[in-house]
Amino acid sequence: GAVVSQHPSWVICKSGTSVKIECRSLDFQATTMFWYRQFPKQSLMLMATSNEGSKATYEQGVEKDKFLINHASLTLSTLTVTSAHPEDSSFYICSARDPRGSEREKTQYFGPGTRLLVL
């Protein structure tokens, strides 16, 4: 199946700093990637849709200036948490759809996630 990687797998930073998380599709090209956030004991919430070569589309309530998304190539999307604060501590997960399947196959594949702790 399709493989999606994320880096780093975990990060601890001081309040006020910025953190960049990378999401890569390793064996396929993804024109669209998705970023999710998951708080402990909760479900995943979609933050934004990352489109290669164009601006990301953010879900309601997600600050685009806080969570900067760049999708500069067909295999890489980055999420930058700017001026991070303790309330930004969470588990961030990206996903991508493998377009090589049939049109009816819209399976999304998920990266292993990045745990962010802001002190």
Next chain:
Amino acid sequence: GIQVEQSPPDLILQEGANSTLRCNFSDSVNNLQWFHQNPWGQLINLFYIPSGTKQNGRLSATTVATERYSLLYISSSQTTDSGVYFCAVSTGGGNKLTFGTGTQLKVEL
């Protein structure tokens, strides 16, 4: 937006037991996936099943799209089946997934 509810929220099984997890959704969908989130947080794809029935080893899933629900069957459960099971759906053409509330499964020896 679409609502996705899963039941039960928590489930404890003895190894070898069978179980059924349910996913109800409030609108028509064109994509439904089942995932297993392991203790390290990795989401593992189980099924892409917007309708019909599929089986993969000890797992099988059935989606009745007209009645807006999906079921995940786990047979002969093992301790490695422990974790959180999510269903996720999308509507329209954007492929954006809305996740359900999840079922926390613990399989004991």
